[in-house]
Amino acid sequence: MKTAHLFAAIVLLGPIAAPAVAQQATVRIAIKNHKFAPVAPRAPANQPFTLVVRNLDSTPAEFESKSLRVERIVAAGGEVAIQMRALNAGRYAFFDDFHIDTTEGELIVQ
Numbered sequence: 001m002k003t004a005h006l007f008a009a010i011v012l013l014g015p016i017a018a019p020a021v022a023q024q025a026t027v028r029i030a031i032k033n034h035k036f037a038p039v040a041p042r043a044p045a046n047q048p049f050t051l052v053v054r055n056l057d058s059t060p061a062e063f064e065s066k067s068l069r070v071e072r073i074v075a076a077g078g079e080v081a082i083q084m085r086a087l088n089a090g091r092y093a094f095f096d097d098f099h100i101d102t103t104e105g106e107l108i109v110q
């Protein structure tokens with residue numbers, strides 16, 4: 001029965017989940033020496049995308065953006081993948097809430 005249930009779940013989820021993942025863009029941002037790289041990453045407008053924030057520093061960071069409504073702690077040496085909703089074209093400021101003085105970035109959605 002377990003095998004049959006698993007098979008049924010794959011059949012149900014497969015066609016819906018696979019195309020959505022394949023089409024979605026991934027935007028990557030790294031944090032190094034308490035600075036973002038790139039400082040102004042670009043993302044596609046009007047479509048959901050995945051934002052991956054990788055922290056290369058040995059201290060935790062908190063990726064935060066008021067306009068994007070995101071606030072996520074990124075462990076030292078860690079990485080988070082944030083599912084973003086479709087955004088209008090524009091510029092969305094972000095920062096590391098644990099190192100506000102040195103971190104400043106802007107997501108350019110176009």
Ligand SMILES: [Cu+2]
Pocket residue numbers: 062064071097
């Ligand atoms: Cu915060």
